[in-house]
Amino acid sequence: MIDDTTPDAAQCPALMVAAPASGQGKTTVTAALARRYRNVGLRVRVFKCGPDFLDPMILEQASGHPVHPLDLFMVGEAECRRLLHEAARAADIILVEGVMGLFDGDPSSADIAARFGLPVLAVIDGSAMAQTFGAIVHGLAKYRDDIRIDAVIANRVAGARHAEMLRNSVRGPVRWMGAIERSSGLELSSRHLGLLMAEEIADLDHRLDTAAAALPTGVDTLPPAVAFTACPQSAVDGTALSGVRIGIARDACFAFLYPDNLAVLREWGADLRFFSPLADEGLPDCDALWLPGGYPELHATTLAANGNWQRDLRRHHAQGKPVLAECGGMMVCMQSLQLVDGSNASMANLMPGRTIMQERLAGLGLQVVGLPDGPVRGHAFHYSRVETTLPPSARSRNPNGGRSEAVYEHGSLLASYVHLYFRSNPKAIAAWFSAQQEVEVAEHSTSTDRPTFELP
Template sequence: MSGAVQCPALLVAATASGQGKTTVTAALARRYRNAGLRVRVFKCGPDFLDPKILEQASGHAVYQLDLFMVGEDECRRLLFEAANEADILLVEGVMGLFDGDPSSADIAARFGLPVLAVIDASAMAQTFGAIVHGLSEYRDDVHVHAVIANKVAGSRHADMLRESMSKTVQWLGAIERDAVPVVPSRHLGLLMPREIEDIDQRLDDCAEALPASVDTLPPPATFEGGLSHSWFGNELKGVRIAIARDACFAFIYPDNVNLLVELGADLYFFSPLADDRVPECDAIWLPGGYPELHGETLSANHGWQRDLQRHHAQGKPILAECGGMIVCTEELVTVEGTKHPMIGIMPGRAIMQRRLSGLGLQELTLPHAKLRGHSFHYSRLKTNLDPFTHSRNPNGGRDEAVYRHGSLLSSYIHLYFRSDPAVMAEMFSGRFCAP
């Protein structure tokens, strides 16, 4: 598709993490959905967990927007296609509005998205107005359209906040303290919807807690037509790919699955936690997730382990990302020191840490290819394997080792497949060669 389309849109941002932007974005999505509107939601950055809550709220898959990992052209295409079928688009930012490179503000500026600022006002009064003013004036190319005050003590507190603001930013109202149910979290972020028994009731309650002014949709933004995928061939036609997917192996970008289908692959999902046997296949993808929460079950279920071992012995490709790599090692050691035997097709062991071990965008340079993705892990790998290459963190942070052991390609990197479809086709078809 080409041309341009208009659709009301908001990028929901904040001054920092923990201000409530995920909750507000989910509440808006559920409120508009309950009103009968077609809602499409995006997430800035590489997060896996917030999108699952947003998907539950909106009823549709949530895709990533990131100028580095996804790329500007692909972000433009995703927004344009969503705007063609939606009554409103919502984009949840990452960290604070101007934090990071690229930042949520960069996304807002590049695609003309008006910003809704969510500010935790629980410990402030007139300073609220100064913060709003600073957000709205910091960059000329970013339009802060409106603000919602979160965790407000009452109507008098809300009045003080509203009166502190200039007229250049719209006051959408306040959410009172304790009016919104808390979504539980753990070390990597929010719990997944399947783990929260009353998740839909919580989302409905969040939607009801929003001020009535949100029912007036923001003015439309204009979205230009993006690139088509007509150039894709059938590089994976007839290739059968088995994908681990359950509460342990849950960190899967929806667009990664879409791309494999577009390339012609036949996909078969299985659950290691349920001790599903690995379907008859040509390649296996073990995504990231939470092996540290399921070590006992994973080590006790032997059927799928034998299938993986046989697949690897036959020289068939396996892509293992983060948690997927952990289960390929010989042993997983928890923070309490408990040791769980793993599959053992990769020498070494993964040792869980109480503190974050790696976080950041990553770029993996290969012959004729540059794959992009990110890493986020609380474990460290102890192995005698020599990395065949390392990734590069574009922001100067920690890189990640990438290992090749027979037909196994493993690392802590969660790859965004569409950053280079051709090399992903080579990986899953078995034509990929290490430099």
């Protein structure tokens, strides 16, 4: 819905789907809403608060469109505003899935709701409560006066009688939107980093349609329209990467890519060439290489057995061509990967040392990485640690004062646990990908008796 009388603003019904905590079912509800609206012919655009790769995969399949992050730090307010304005001009409804609890983190989902005037739909797991449900709704509604809890859905209720108790506990002006009964068939499976990837759920479309049909009829009343003001996009240098061929690992192992990162590279003139290390595809003819994050720990045996891409990777590095390795990408650049069961798999041997998987979270938080041409924002989220004799060239900065991450430069390789958000500084990203090292880096040994470096 577009307000043609105001050229710098667009109006569209919009809703933030949030919860008092993680695990309440907000991803399932957001995906179900997107699929329900899509199934009746509405144009749906979905966003996800904060850094995330997995939830957006599910939400993209539900809505039929790429899902971008909204984060006041990593993405920035101006870019968030531009993305929302563009979505409002193209959509009949905008959904924004929150992250963690509504007020958790800095910036929080509530901060985003307040900044952009998004009404909030609270999703609350009511399975183990009755009248206390209303107290939680009341607390969410009254905790801050700069956001509005528009409605509430009770999730995982036992039946009609239970739902009625929950409904009677809710005070106005928060609207009771309805209840979703307990059903294991609607739950989305998870692993250590979050939900399974969309491509791993064979019956995902069936689950989405089932979840959409299970939503209460209250969702069929669209939320109020929100006015989203225009914000011009930063200047684009379409020649900065003109003629630069960037090879990008992309498959079930290397799957953690923000769609907007690819858009930035294309806007700045790059020629993107994808390949699959899992399929043992050699590197495409490229001037630079990007190894994004993903799940090396789930595919360690296959990666270790596939020699073509490893050989090409070492040759690319030895020629001084840029390599950006993020999180899982850095893990495969080590000499070996130790899994939680103690077994080891040989990796590509670009960096001395090994990666050791952990049973607990080893790093989480927003980050800033200083590149030669300026800082780039991003985030880290990992269940592993590295042991290496290579000293960090720098450390990232956590804006909230939490754990920083080591940043390694080894010849033309830039590696860290940080997933970078390219649009936070496209010039710095373009400069890195277009830089050619003048001095070649010697290849590590490719013999089968690796590792060749002493570990600390």
